[in-house]
Amino acid sequence: MKILVTSGGTSEAIDSVRSITNHSTGRLGKIITETLLAAGHEVFLITTKRALKPEAHPNLSIREIDNTNDLLVVMQELVKEYQVLIHSMAVSDYTPVYMTGLEEVEASSNLEEFLNKQNHQTKISSTDEVQVLFLKKTPKIISLVKKWNPAIHLIGFKLLVDVTEDHLIEVARQSLVKNQADLIIANDLTQISAYQHQAIFVEKEQLQTVQTKEEIANLLLEKIQAYDS
Numbered sequence: 001m002k003i004l005v006t007s008g009g010t011s012e013a014i015d016s017v018r019s020i021t022n023h024s025t026g027r028l029g030k031i032i033t034e035t036l037l038a039a040g041h042e043v044f045l046i047t048t049k050r051a052l053k054p055e056a057h058p059n060l061s062i063r064e065i066d067n068t069n070d071l072l073v074v075m076q077e078l079v080k081e082y083q084v085l086i087h088s089m090a091v092s093d094y095t096p097v098y099m100t101g102l103e104e105v106e107a108s109s110n111l112e113e114f115l116n117k118q119n120h121q122t123k124i125s126s127t128d129e130v131q132v133l134f135l136k137k138t139p140k141i142i143s144l145v146k147k148w149n150p151a152i153h154l155i156g157f158k159l160l161v162d163v164t165e166d167h168l169i170e171v172a173r174q175s176l177v178k179n180q181a182d183l184i185i186a187n188d189l190t191q192i193s194a195y196q197h198q199a200i201f202v203e204k205e206q207l208q209t210v211q212t213k214e215e216i217a218n219l220l221l222e223k224i225q226a227y228d229s
Contacts, residue, residue, distance in 0.1 A: 001228050002042045004082040005033050006075075006089035008051025010068050014096045014133065016122045024090035026051025028197065028213050032086060033060065035217035036224070044082065046074055046089070068092050068138040075141055076148055084153045084224055087142055088185075094135035101128035146180045153227050154181040155220065161189040165200070172202040183223060185216065 007029020011021040029045065030052045036043050037057050044061045047053060054060060063078075065071050068091055079085060098117040108114070114134045124131075142156050156179060158172045165188075172186035184202045191198035199216050201208040201223075210216050 001084060001224065002044075002082045003036055003084045003086065003224065004044050004046070004078060005029055005036070005086045006046045006071070007033070008048035009090035010048065010066070010071060010092045012067050012092045012095040012138075014099055015119060015124045018124070020092060020094070020096060020135075022090045022092070024051070026053065028216065029086075029088045030054050031213045032088065032217045032220060035214075035221050039221055039225075041224070044078060046071065046078075048089075068095060068141070072139055072141055072144075075145070079145055079148045079152060082149075082152060084155065084227065085145060086155045086220065087145070088157050090159070091141060092138055095138050097134045097136050099124050099131055099133045102130040102132055103128070105132045142175075142179050142181075153224070154179065155183045155185070155223070156181050157185045157187065159187045159189060163188060169200060169202055169207065172200065176202060176204065182227075185220075 008026035009022040009024030011019045013019045026047055029047060033043050033045050034054045037054065037059055042059045044063070045053070046063050046065060048066065049064050053062060063074055065074055071089065071091060098114050098119055100114070105114070115136060145152060145154050156175060158175050160168055160171060168186045168188055172184040175181065176184045182203070186200040186202050188198070196211060197213045197216060199210055201219060208219065210219055
């Protein structure tokens with residue numbers, strides 16, 4: 001099968017030397033991709049420059065992106081060509097719009113005006129004791145996938161931190177329905193370490209729990225093989 005995988009974490013630039021990013025290493029996406037390749041599938045991996053990547057393989061293509069807008073453009077271009085999307089990338093929910101000193105903000109009577117401003121300096125000055133950073137919400141790319149390719153099998157991920165298992169499952173179920181996904185893999189950051197990655201596979205009629213990244217990849221492979229049967 002032709003499978004599209006996203007991994008790593010986006011980085012949203014504040015200026016040419018600063019950015020907002022996250023701690024995703026891309027390790028899980030690497031393991032998933034390697035598992036799919038070993039089973040004979042054709043994989044296109046969308047990832048980031050700092051993310052861990054598989055070694056070169058005849059059935060592997062890689063495209064590196066930086067930010068959420070890059071991902072939006074590449075996904076819209078590619079998603080129609082693939083039968084399965086495994087969307088494991090940690091995508092930024094917000095992107096910087098404008099950063100300025102507190103004095104400028106306090107002098108303004110309309111905070112919304114800052115959402116229409118833009119920093120033109122290559123490196124924003126660090127002379128102010130306090131800086132205020134304005135952010136705007138990024139597009140929820142997973143919610144657009146089925147509009148671009150209604151036939152694709154969509155597998156998404158949901159990460160929460162230190163919540164009950166019932167709450168984690170409920171949020172994953174909401175994502176499953178909202179995004180018309182086949183499967184949402186629910187994770188709690190407190191259950192992830194170098195040697196453990198507890199995850200719950202949430203489908204319409206089934207829940208399955210695994211304990212490591214390798215188990216995630218192997219169960220994913222089983223699910224994908226079933227799509228093709």
